[in-house]
Structures are given as C-alpha cells and as structure tokens.
Amino acid sequence: MRKAYINACKIVKSIMLTFMLGVSGAYAQGPAAVYLDDTKPINERVEDALQRMTLKEKIAFIHAQSKFSSPGVARLGIPENWTTDGPHGIRPEVLWDEWSQAGWTNDSCTAFPALTCLAATWNKDMSLLYGKSLGEEARYRNKNILLGPGINIYRSPLNGRNFEYMGEDPFLSSKMVVPYIKGVQQNGVATCVKHFALNNQETNRHGVNVVVDDRALYEIYLPAFKAAVQEGDTWSIMGSYNLYKGQHCCHNQYLLNDILRKEWGFKGVVVSDWGGVHDTRQAIFNGLDLEFGSWTNGLTEGKSSAYDAYYLADPYLKLIKSGEVGTKELDEKVRRVLRLSFLTTMNRNRPTGSFATEEHALAARKIAQEGIVLLKNKGNVLPINLSKTKTIAVIGENAIKMMTVGGGSSSLKAKYEISPLEGIRNRVGNEATVIYARGYVGDTTGNYNGVATGQNLAEKRSSAELLAEAIELAKKADVVIFFGGLNKSDKQDAEGYDRESLGLPYNQDQLLTELAKVNKNLVMVNISGNAVAMPWVNQVPAIVQGWFLGSEAGNALASVLVGDVNPSGKLTFTFPVKLTDNGAHAAGEFPGKDEVHYKEGIFVGYRWADKHKIKPLFAFGHGLSYTTFQYGKVTADRKSMSASDKITFSVNVKNTGSREGEEVVQLYISDLKSSLPRPVKELKGFEKVSLKPGEQKTVTFTIDKTALSFFDDAKHEWVAEPGDFEALIGASSADVRTKASFKLN
The missing domain is CATH 3.40.50.1700 (Glycoside hydrolase family 3 C-terminal domain)
Known part of the structure; x- marks a missing residue:
C-alpha cells in the first residue's frame, strides 16, 4: 500500500509541477530569458534555452523518468513531457514506473472507434473531427504527446495490430492521416505518428529484419508517413520495433537520417517505441531523440535509478565525459525536444481541452456510423x-x-x-x-x-x-x-x-x-x-x-x-476468399522467421488481386447503401497533359433510390505501358458526396504528374513516363463504372 501511495504522490506532484511551470515559468533564471518570451521565434527560444542547460540536464531531457514521462528542467521552468496512448482514446493513469493502475476515479475517457473504422468513413472531415476531439481529451489530461495515429500498411489479414491502422492503400492512409494530425495538434498536443516503418506483423516484432525493395518501400510503406511529415506537420514520430537493413528502426540510419530528416525535412522529435532501443552509439548517431521503455537495460524491480541506465542516459553521459563522443548530436536532440515543448507545454495559448463530454460521445457515434x-x-x-x-x-x-x-x-x-x-x-x-x-x-x-x-x-x-x-x-x-x-x-x-x-x-x-x-x-x-x-x-x-x-x-x-x-x-482493405489470395501468403512470407522478405513487392492488397485476376470475397473500396447511385460518363478537361500541367476529371453521380445517402466516388489511375511493372490501377482520388433521392452532383478530381509517377529504384527518384493512361472511376476497386483515356506528353 505504501508503495502504491508513494507512486500516486509522484504522479500528482509531477502533474502539479508541470502545470505550474507551464503557466508561470516561475523558476526561470538569468537575464533576458528569451526562451520564455512567446513573441520571439521558436528557433531563438530554443537556442536561448539550450545554452542555459547543463550537460546533465540535457542528458536527462532525452530519456524517460517514468513509464510515460520525461523530465523537464525545473530550474528553468521547462515542464516535463507527458505521453499517452493512444490513437483511439486517452489511457488511464498508471503508477510512476509500473503498468499497474494509479487508481484515479476521474480518468475514464471517451472511447473512439478504432482507426480501421475512421479510415472506412473515407471522409477527411471525420478525420479532423476525430483528431480535434481526441486532442481535446489529451489536453484536458495535460498530456502533450499523443502516441498515435498508427498508419502501417495492411500487408496481411493476420497482423494482430491491423485494427489500429488505416488499411492497405498508401494514398487513402495519406489523405486520412493529415486531418487527424491537424485536429490533435490544434490543441497544443503533439501527434506521435507510428510505427516508422515496416511494422507489419507482431510475430517476433523485436527481432525480425524486414527485407523489401526500394520501390515497395517508397510506393507502399512510406507515403502515409511522408504525408504526416510534409502535409500534416506532425511534431513527433515513433520508431518501430523491427529491423530494416539490419538496424533496429528506432535508431536506423537509412530511415531516420537519410529519409526522414534529409529527404523529407522532418524537424520534429523521433520517439522510441517502449523498449525499442538497443544500442547507445546507434541511438546517438542514427536519429533517435527521446528514449522510452519498459524493463529496458536495467529497468528492473527494486532498482531506484533504473531510468539512468537507459541507453541515452548514463551510458551516453559516460561517452561524452570520456571524450569518445562529442555533444553536437546531443544538442540537436535537445533542440528538437525543446521545440516540441514550446509548441505544447510552453505555449501559453493552448486551449484547456475537455474530457469525456457529450460532444465527444456524439462525435464518436457519428464517426462510427459513417x-x-x-x-x-x-x-x-x-x-x-x-x-x-x-x-x-x-x-x-x-x-x-x-x-x-x-x-x-x-x-x-x-x-x-x-x-x-x-x-x-x-x-x-x-x-x-x-x-x-x-x-x-x-x-x-x-x-x-x-x-x-x-x-x-x-x-x-x-x-x-x-x-x-x-x-x-x-x-x-x-x-x-x-x-x-x-x-x-x-x-x-x-x-x-x-x-x-x-x-x-x-x-x-x-x-x-x-x-x-x-x-x-x-x-x-x-x-x-x-x-x-x-x-x-x-x-x-x-x-x-x-x-x-x-x-x-x-x-x-x-x-x-x-x-x-x-x-x-467502404472497406479499406481486401477481404480474400482464402489466405493464399493475399500476396504475402502466396509468397509464403508471413510472418517469416529472423527475416521476412516482402516478395510481393508493390503488389499489396487489391494490387495483388488485380495482377493475378483473383476475385476477392469483398473488394477494397466496397460498401453498399440502402439507396442506389448511378454514375454518368467521366469527362476530362483535356486529352493530354505535360509534366507541368494538371488534368481534371468530372463525373455526375445521381441518387436513383428512395432515400438520402452518401457515396464514396473513387478515382483510380492505370498506366497502360510502363518500363517497370506497375499495378493494373491505383487509387489516386476519392470524394464522399451526399445526395437526396433524385439529386445529382458533379464530382471532380484534379491530378498532376505525381498521380502518374512510380519510384524508379535504380535512379532513386519518382518518374512519370510519357504515354497513355486511363482514369477509372467507380464504387470500389472491383466496380469501375466509367473511364477516360488521356496522354502524358
């Protein structure tokens, strides 16, 4: 009982301190405290705070102090960072460094539908509503990092964690994740988009090395993360447990430094999955910023300073003091975490949030219904x-x-x-x-x-x-x-x-x-x-x-x-009749052993079914209504386009039934001749339209060359080859209603 009481007191004290510091900055020291002046640019505030921090404060700043929090700098009035699961609702409080419940009576949240359901709305407005509502609940509980959303691709129907993700298609996931991020972050709460990357199974998830070609990596498994960074401006990303190119993804040179930071320009914080760090030197140099864990490297019962044994804690400090490594990388990590703090806990204009309200219940019901x-x-x-x-x-x-x-x-x-x-x-x-x-x-x-x-x-x-x-x-x-x-x-x-x-x-x-x-x-x-x-x-x-x-x-x-x-x-993944109708299982590569080879390459989900002319049980994009919809003939505003042009397709959709309903109109693009193998068609647009009985509306899609491009792994660049294409418009990947031909010059 005494242990539970002490743990509970720690949590209460920590949250009270975080609140006081975040509001007043009362512990700030020294002249011209630029970092406390929210009229100054964030970069200036970051540099000012950084130069005031001691080496020990910097090291403490980049690793956990409890199950779900990392230290601030009390001396400077910089609050702690408090994370929370998860993508579907705000988890209850646990004890300081245990998974056991803290026993609070006011931490029962609104449970929102799982992300498979959100994606199945095919409605970006619902995604924004979801993110806004969830962000309000996180903010009310004074969490500043939400551990979600999850956007790993649905590769196999046996992945136990698919229910947390947004389906098999990278375009759909990309479009649905961005409003979610914006909705959460408008509350001064960072999204932590996960799990970057290639986390497509749970079997041997800490040890399996994923072998995948660059085409599949860039065309299938990365686009939603790229959209989260470049369009959603997510303030943090979580690394995944698995390995890629023989390195764990929480400290992976190719994924975190080469792609995430250099190619995409990510400015945010890379957070480890809990227990996903395995090596101090790799964690220093390969892009990780903030280490969390559970029973990791010395975090065992009875050890009072267990968090100091984390890879980015005392082991890092010893390397610096011995002169084996410098402080350049440390300062970069601290800069990024400071930036996140200024966007969240140090933002005096953060809304106060709300928790488990009737408004949130109605939002959860609306999303579920759609x-x-x-x-x-x-x-x-x-x-x-x-x-x-x-x-x-x-x-x-x-x-x-x-x-x-x-x-x-x-x-x-x-x-x-x-x-x-x-x-x-x-x-x-x-x-x-x-x-x-x-x-x-x-x-x-x-x-x-x-x-x-x-x-x-x-x-x-x-x-x-x-x-x-x-x-x-x-x-x-x-x-x-x-x-x-x-x-x-x-x-x-x-x-x-x-x-x-x-x-x-x-x-x-x-x-x-x-x-x-x-x-x-x-x-x-x-x-x-x-x-x-x-x-x-x-x-x-x-x-x-x-x-x-x-x-x-x-x-x-x-x-x-x-x-x-x-x-x-509408479905966001294909229902196969049998397992071998799925590409990963047809190739005998799920879940693999120490390695798993993505031999199906870019042909995931409906792409595989189309290629092999397999009739699914229910197709990607399929979903019926209590009314019926009639599609007119699609028209294009031009017959051909150059690489700098855009082309617009229009189609009339009419409600031919007896009651009001919504239809998701889907645009697929087919490249009729390519130098590299391509899917029969790929989703490149969708719109959800509401129609009363007898009503018709014109749905338009405008695309540019990015919708026609594939990733050429030999050149390591996106290529749009001149030639003939088709725009296919329909009610699912297996229900194309009308199509139009056009040319890329």
Missing part, C-alpha cells in the same frame, strides 16, 4: 422494418462483450460502452421484442493492465446447449442478428500477437450455417479490425462490417441496422 460497412444485403433484409417485425433475435458473444478493454496499448478505461445488444434494445424499445442467446463462448476474461470490464462472462453450459438455444430463438424470430467475428484477445485483434488463421474462432462458422437453415432473415455483423474467412457467405443474406466502435458501438450499430442512418462506409 465507418460501418454494409457488405451484402440480398433481398433487402436490412434495414430492419420495425413496423413489420415483432421479434428480433440477437445472438453471439460479441453482442455483449466489452471491446474497449484489451488489444494492447490501445486498451482503454472508457466512461461507458454501449454494447450492441444494449444499443438495439434502447433503439427498438417497445416496437419489437428483443431476445438474446449467447450462441458461443469466446473470451470470458475482461482485464487488461488492471482495467477490468466488470463483466462476468463465465459459462457453464456446453457448446451443444448453447447452439441448441440459439437455434430455438432463431426459429421464433422475424429477424436474427448474429454478432460475431474477433475480439481483442491474444492471437486475434491484439498487439503482441498475430492471428493463427483467417477463419473465425469459437466454432462460429457452424453456428452461422445452422442459423441460416432456420431463418432466412439472418444478418451477420462482423466485429473485427481484420478480414475473416466467410465459408457461409452464400447462405447469409446480409453482412455488416462492424469494427471496434468504442463507447457508442451499440448505438451506432443499431442506428444503421434499423435504418436511422444509411450506411456509407
């Missing part, structure tokens, strides 16, 4: 017509299981979470009877890092009894809604582990097959952040991709299922 994807709707089973429906059977553990707890570092202590069953009952009220059967038993636990759901999911009945009960309820119902899929347990959608197969766990396939036999009005809602196999796809008339939707999950799903909201989400 991201839900209607995959199939044979016979118009959806939306459920409550005037003709007396009984709704809800079946499946995922209808009741809380999903905000678990999954790794994105696990949350949410203020509340509306389950799908609760959401349906709330919405239906007395209009219909809602009955429930569990159907299957999956994960009965509900605890992660001391945050407990409080649910008792223990089950004594056998699988046969559960199946029989579900079938009997399905026979009595007018409509059956099955909530299944994955959860955030190990080896499903969770950090630290990859999935073991594409199939659904817990014998759900059999259950769905049996339910389809007894009720033709069956809806399967797949709760997951990953594609799953669907051997029953032809027997189940309606399928919805439900994601992990956060606090408002049940309300958002209910609103779509009964038709209060017309679904408008």
